[in-house]
Amino acid sequence: MSQKLATEIDLPLNDGHRIPALAIGTLPPDLPQRVTAQVITAVKAGYRHIDTAWYYGTEKYVGEALKHLFAEGYKREDLFITTKVWHSFWHSPEKSLDKSLSDLGISYVDLLLQHWPVCSHGDENGLPSEPMEGDYVKYDDDPVTGTKFIDVYNAIEDIKLNTNKVKSVGISNYSIPKLKQLLPKVKKFVPAVNQIELSPHLPQKDLTDFCDQHKIIVSAYSPVGGTGAPVVKDPYVVELATKYGVEPNDITNAYHILNNRVSIPRSFNHDRIKKAIILPRLTKDELDSLYKLGEENPRRYTNDPWGYGLGFRWWDGDTLSKEFD
Numbered sequence: 001m002s003q004k005l006a007t008e009i010d011l012p013l014n015d016g017h018r019i020p021a022l023a024i025g026t027l028p029p030d031l032p033q034r035v036t037a038q039v040i041t042a043v044k045a046g047y048r049h050i051d052t053a054w055y056y057g058t059e060k061y062v063g064e065a066l067k068h069l070f071a072e073g074y075k076r077e078d079l080f081i082t083t084k085v086w087h088s089f090w091h092s093p094e095k096s097l098d099k100s101l102s103d104l105g106i107s108y109v110d111l112l113l114q115h116w117p118v119c120s121h122g123d124e125n126g127l128p129s130e131p132m133e134g135d136y137v138k139y140d141d142d143p144v145t146g147t148k149f150i151d152v153y154n155a156i157e158d159i160k161l162n163t164n165k166v167k168s169v170g171i172s173n174y175s176i177p178k179l180k181q182l183l184p185k186v187k188k189f190v191p192a193v194n195q196i197e198l199s200p201h202l203p204q205k206d207l208t209d210f211c212d213q214h215k216i217i218v219s220a221y222s223p224v225g226g227t228g229a230p231v232v233k234d235p236y237v238v239e240l241a242t243k244y245g246v247e248p249n250d251i252t253n254a255y256h257i258l259n260n261r262v263s264i265p266r267s268f269n270h271d272r273i274k275k276a277i278i279l280p281r282l283t284k285d286e287l288d289s290l291y292k293l294g295e296e297n298p299r300r301y302t303n304d305p306w307g308y309g310l311g312f313r314w315w316d317g318d319t320l321s322k323e324f325d
């Protein structure tokens with residue numbers, strides 16, 4: 001019997017739905033319109049999960065890809081589409097979702113995430129999306145002590161309760177302290193997913209263990225460390241890719257998928273999109289050795305200023321979070 005591809009694996013969510021374990025990320029490249037061809041290539045290669053967000057400004061290009069794919073016979077129900085409510089749109093999650101649905105040209109998303117557990121200052125349309133005063137984010141609620149972020153998640157729950165516009169709801173960039181604040185205040189739906197930066201260089205095992213205990217699926221962004229792809233250059237990742245005769249990206253995806261997590265790589269190299277869908281069956285020792293790379297020398301590659309004060313470890317520039325331990 002042939003082994004399943006990474007694109008064929010689904011994971012069960014805590015609300016009864018299922019999520020495809022390999023997603024294609026749609027953060028904009030130099031020219032955002034390149035996302036249309038990227039998504040078409042990915043879906044034709046077998047990807048069923050598209051990860052997007054209002055903030056990326058690429059949803060209308062994803063929408064063009066969907067239109068093209070539907071015209072070719074692909075069905076909406078065969079695809080899993082994730083979008084997110086950005087922190088400057090915190091006051092109007094349903095309006096943010098409506099804008100996303102309109103740009104995507106669809107009537108529902110499979111998963112709606114709160115992009116960050118903070119509330120930055122945005123107008124009625126969530127603009128500007130990066131409200132800065134010098135080096136500092138302009139907030140509508142204190143990022144360390146504020147609790148408005150909980151109301152935002154509750155409003156996202158209400159969309160699931162009261163409309164047919166979302167199947168599942170979840171969160172992104174939640175640390176353990178923020179999860180501990182949120183979980184007792186959940187109205188009805190424990191987040192199905194927490195999307196965070198995760199790779200063999202940043203295993204964050206305390207956070208993934210916490211999510212596992214609460215039946216929250218961890219979804220890994222920047223699985224190769226983002227632009228420059230430092231993780232695929234790691235000698236041990238290259239060694240495993242050579243051993244299994246696969247792309248180094250298959251190793252970084254397998255690191256997550258074999259641990260029951262979602263992996264969200266991004267690529268505009270169409271050959272890479274088509275090739276990196278294999279799921280090498282890494283041994284437990286190999287998975288442990290990958291984990292040790294980051295345990296011994298943790299490296300976070302996304303250090304956005306709106307991550308300050310959220311209680312994450314190893315966030316460069318963060319002077320707001322309290323010391324751990």
Ligand SMILES: NC(=O)c1ccc[n+]([C@@H]2O[C@H](COP(=O)([O-])OP(=O)(O)OC[C@H]3O[C@@H](n4cnc5c(N)ncnc54)[C@H](OP(=O)(O)O)[C@@H]3O)[C@@H](O)[C@H]2O)c1
Nearest residue numbers: 025026027051221222223224225226229265266267268269
């Ligand atoms: N929730 C959040 O706050 C959040 C934050 C960041 C990202 N995300 C999501 O996660 C997705 C992925 O994040 P990311 O963009 O940081 O992902 P990533 O997959 O870690 O990095 C993508 C970059 O690595 C390059 N790359 C991949 N494999 C390579 C290889 N073998 N050799 C050389 N370069 C290689 C790609 O270039 P090529 O185009 O040449 O392949 C691309 O520039 C995003 O698109 C977005 O959907 C979410």
